[in-house]
Amino acid sequence: MRHVVDFLVIGSGIAGLTYALKVADLGKVLIITKSNEDESNTKYAQGGIAVSSNDPQSIESHITDTLECGDGLCNEEIVRMTITEGIERLKELIAWGTKFDKNEEGAFDLAKEGGHSENRILHHKDITGKEIERALLEKIHQHPNISIWPHYFSIDLITQHHLGEKITKDSNNIMCFGVYALNQKTRDVDTLLAKKILMAAGGNGQVYRTTTNPKIATGDGVAMTYRAKGKIDNMEFVQFHPTAMYQPNVSPSFLVSEAVRGFGAVLRNHNNEEFMQRYDERGSLAPRDITARAIDNEIKQSGEEYVYLDCTHLDRMKFLDHFPNIYDRCKKAGFDLFEDYIHVAPAAHYMCGGIAVDKNGATSIQNLYATGECSSTGLHGANRLASNSLLEALVFSHRAAEETKNTINATAINENIPDWDAEGTTQPDEMILIMENRRELKAIMSNYVGIVRSNTRLQRALNRLHIIYSETEELYKKTVISSQLCELRNVINVAYLIIKSAQAQNENRGLHYSLDNVKHSTTLLNQ
Ligand code: SIN
Numbered sequence: 274m275r276h277v278v279d280f281l282v283i284g285s286g287i288a289g290l291t292y293a294l295k296v297a298d299l300g301k302v303l304i305i306t307k308s309n310e311d312e313s314n315t316k317y318a319q320g321g322i323a324v325s326s327n328d329p330q331s332i333e334s335h336i337t338d339t340l341e342c343g344d345g346l347c348n349e350e351i352v353r354m355t356i357t358e359g360i361e362r363l364k365e366l367i368a369w370g371t372k373f374d375k376n377e378e379g380a381f382d383l384a385k386e387g388g389h390s391e392n393r394i395l396h397h398k399d400i401t402g403k404e405i406e407r408a409l410l411e412k413i414h415q416h417p418n419i420s421i422w423p424h425y426f427s428i429d430l431i432t433q434h435h436l437g438e439k440i441t442k443d444s445n446n447i448m449c450f451g452v453y454a455l456n457q458k459t460r461d462v463d464t465l466l467a468k469k470i471l472m473a474a475g476g477n478g479q480v481y482r483t484t485t486n487p488k489i490a491t492g493d494g495v496a497m498t499y500r501a502k503g504k505i506d507n508m509e510f511v512q513f514h515p516t517a518m519y520q521p522n523v524s525p526s527f528l529v530s531e532a533v534r535g536f537g538a539v540l541r542n543h544n545n546e547e548f549m550q551r552y553d554e555r556g557s558l559a560p561r562d563i564t565a566r567a568i569d570n571e572i573k574q575s576g577e578e579y580v581y582l583d584c585t586h587l588d589r590m591k592f593l594d595h596f597p598n599i600y601d602r603c604k605k606a607g608f609d610l611f612e613d614y615i616h617v618a619p620a621a622h623y624m625c626g627g628i629a630v631d632k633n634g635a636t637s638i639q640n641l642y643a644t645g646e647c648s649s650t651g652l653h654g655a656n657r658l659a660s661n662s663l664l665e666a667l668v669f670s671h672r673a674a675e676e677t678k679n680t681i682n683a684t685a686i687n688e689n690i691p692d693w694d695a696e697g698t699t700q701p702d703e704m705i706l707i708m709e710n711r712r713e714l715k716a717i718m719s720n721y722v723g724i725v726r727s728n729t730r731l732q733r734a735l736n737r738l739h740i741i742y743s744e745t746e747e748l749y750k751k752t753v754i755s756s757q758l759c760e761l762r763n764v765i766n767v768a769y770l771i772i773k774s775a776q777a778q779n780e781n782r783g784l785h786y787s788l789d790n791v792k793h794s795t796t797l798l799n800q
Pocket of ligand 1: 318319320321386529530531532622623658659660661662
């Protein structure tokens with residue numbers, strides 16, 4: 274089937290839904306998402322959204338914290354722009370119906386997380402992302418110009434390559450005309466054509482064995498754009514959240530929000546020592562890169578697989594009011610957090626790099642925008658400041674929508690696009706081959722390309738990845754297409770990009786730490 278719309282949005286998290294709402298008065302919008310409509314990394318955001326007040330000092334301190342956390346690699350102009358414009362974007366989000374918690378005086382109840390020098394994080398209990406999704410989806414359903422199709426898996430971006438032209442990564446004027454997408458119910462591959470396409474396909478934590486990201490986070494947006502020869506950058510900067518609940522057989526890992534440490538919880542090692550002070554004067558509220566590396570070090574020294582998060586001293590009523598979901602989940606896992614220490618360990622959480630975009634979310638491919646976690650805007654540098662990502666999505670989706678409004682009249686649908694070519698792909702899918710390669714890839718990435726890297730580990734990972742890549746491409750040429758096979762291709766592409774970027778980064782910066790690198794200011798470890 275062929276479908277033609279004005280705007281095609283891939284992904285239904287905060288980035289995709291915001292853009293859709295903002296362009297919908299100009300024409301038909303189609304949002305496709307590979308799972309249920311509310312399934313996205315956004316939905317799992319607990320902590321909240323970091324926003325300054327209008328006070329210049331509040332703006333400056335948010336900028337300073339973001340730059341410091343990014344370890345010298347943020348784009349300062351982008352940081353300033355995002356933080357300043359974020360104040361207006363928050364007002365819109367509230368006007369669309371999102372509810373944030375308030376204190377007894379009626380002001381927003383602002384929380385704190387690692388790397389923040391002041392309380393500036395708006396939240397809805399400890400399920401902020403879920404509340405944002407609820408409000409945005411409600412608005413989306415009210416708009417007559419917006420359709421949302423769940424269970425549609427985007428396979429590849431359509432470019433001049435599909436018209437028979439040779440495209441390389443150095444080609445100028447690569448254009449995007451739409452996507453080929455698998456209708457997971459009928460198993461047909463449809464041709465979806467649009468004037469403007471927004472990639473808002475979220476993160477890629479599923480490249481690792483232990484992650485807080487849902488099963489859908491397989492880096493599809495980055496992988497598709499990479500295959501279409503779009504520019505990707507900063508992929509070495511994978512953020513590991515320091516405190517995922519340690520439950521070896523549970524995937525994804527349950528996140529224990531950093532806001533819990535902002536509320537006063539402290540990390541302890543197996544000697545009951547509050548060890549973080551040895552690594553950073555900010556203690557348990559140091560930025561994530563430092564905290565995750567410190568925990569990794571403590572784990573390696575003790576031979577245990579987790580450290581402890583101590584909440585036993587916290588005010589019970591206030592805690593239950595702010596973190597009811599975390600309390601319940603801990604209880605179900607066997608921890609009464611007013612009596613027991615929670616077992617926690619780092620887990621892959623957020624990709625700071627991604628599809629390179631300009632200040633309007635435009636990628637290197639014409640008519641293709643990218644916003645949200647799959648994009649790389651320059652805001653996060655080498656390490657994202659906690660709760661800055663929802664803000665980034667709002668600001669860049671707004672800017673992408675503004676640019677779309679200014680350029681839409683000069684953009685036409687390309688009707689000459691051929692339909693999907695399934696020739697030769699007749700072999701039934703052998704899930705065992707796909708799933709086993711997926712498991713192997715996760716093991717490689719976790720063992721060799723995790724929090725602490727080395728030249729040998731990275732090279733070993735690359736060697737192993739080449740084998741998985743060749744096997745999978747061979748399978749792809751012959752096998753009936755499935756979302757599992759496409760996801761495997763995507764995680765392979767993303768793993769490759771992470772490894773190659775890590776090999777090219779010869780300084781220890783933020784989230785990238787190699788035992789062989791020149792020592793930058795980042796905390797030194799003895800492993
Ligand atoms: C958290 O609540 O700790 C996660 C927030 C974030 O990743 O920004």
